[in-house]
Amino acid sequence: MSILIRIISLIIVCFTANAPFILEKAPLGVKISTGIILAVFFVLWNIFPSVKKYPNARLRLLANGAELILAFMISSASAVPAVVFEIIGIADGSVPFTHCLARFAALFLTEAVIFWNGIIRVYLTSMRLGIKYRVLGLVFGYFFPINLVMLMIIYVKCVGEVRFERRKIKLDxxxxxxxxCATKYPVLLVHGVFFRDSRLFNYWGRIPAALERNGAEIFYGEQQSALSVIESSKELADRIKEITARTGCGKVNIIAHSKGGLDARYAITKLGCAEQV
Incomplete structure (x- = not known):
């Protein structure tokens, strides 16, 4: 059923984009009534492009953004014949330029709403795009046909991300x-240089949350990694002793990255933490 609704929605979106051309010679009453119906549909559809259910708000926004991008590409392609005929009409004088200009403006506005609604959603919610594809999308967004290639890449990546995340959540x-992921001893994550564990910026990305969902007990090093190895490892050694004392676990499992590995090694070999790791 959702596939059928999706197909019907895309057809109506294409009709909406081409309505200024299709309804050109229709009676005024038909134009007004059809315009109102299409406008209401267009607004609602831009808010809720998909009827599918998703496990969280981020995936829902991402999936809906990808759906809007797909609709933009399809509806834009569907409008090409009408635009070509209009241009031919202007060239041979059979179509007044002012009339064409109004129809082109309506088409441009319709497509712009769909495009920006979709691209903003995926830019704000996608993790797979990263900085690279966000920047490439901005740089080549105005260069045809590279912009179409970039848009297709963005769409494919976002759809792939949604599918992967849904499978992962279902598996979890x-x-x-x-x-x-439950271990005998808690896991201590020791970050690298020039970082300090924070609630706002997680050095480890989504890894800690995934581990915790699957039974792991997670702690963070919280050492000042910009200091020397000796100084950072002293803070880390204190942190290890604090965790073992608080939890009564006796030991911790350390996962360290970059300079965090040096800090952890020094704490183990030089600061008496060998029996606690």
Missing amino acids: ESRRDERI
Whole structure:
């Protein structure tokens, strides 16, 4: 059913984009009534482009953004014949330029709303795009036909991200009770240089949350990594002792990155933490 609704919605969107050309010779009453119906549909559809359910708000926004981008590409392509005929009409004088200008403006506005609604959603919610494709999209966005290639790449990446995340969430839910990441000792994540563990900026991305969902107990090093290895490792050693004392676990499993590995090694070999790791 959702596929059928999707197809019908895309057809109506294409009709909306081409309405100024299709309804050119229609009676005024038909133009007004059809215009009102299409306008209401267009507004609602731009708010809710898809009827599918998603496990969280981020994926819903991302999927809807990708759907809008797809609709933009399809509806833009569907308007090409009408635009060509209009240009031919202007050239041979059979179509007044002012009339064409109004129809082109309506088409441009319709497509602009769809495009920006979609691209803003995916830019704000996609993790797979990264900085690279966001920048490339901005740089080549105004260069035809590279912009179409970039838009297709962005669409494919976003759709792939949604599918992957949905499968991952479903897998996590199916094995929630198995606690496959639970370990005998808690996990201590030790970050690299020029970073300090923060609630706002997580050095480890989505890894800690994924581990915790699957049973792991996570702690952070919280050392000042911009200091020398000796100074940072002293803070890390204190952190290890604090965790073992608080939890009564006796030891921790360390996962370290970059300079965090040096800090951890020094704390283990030089500061008496070997029996606690």
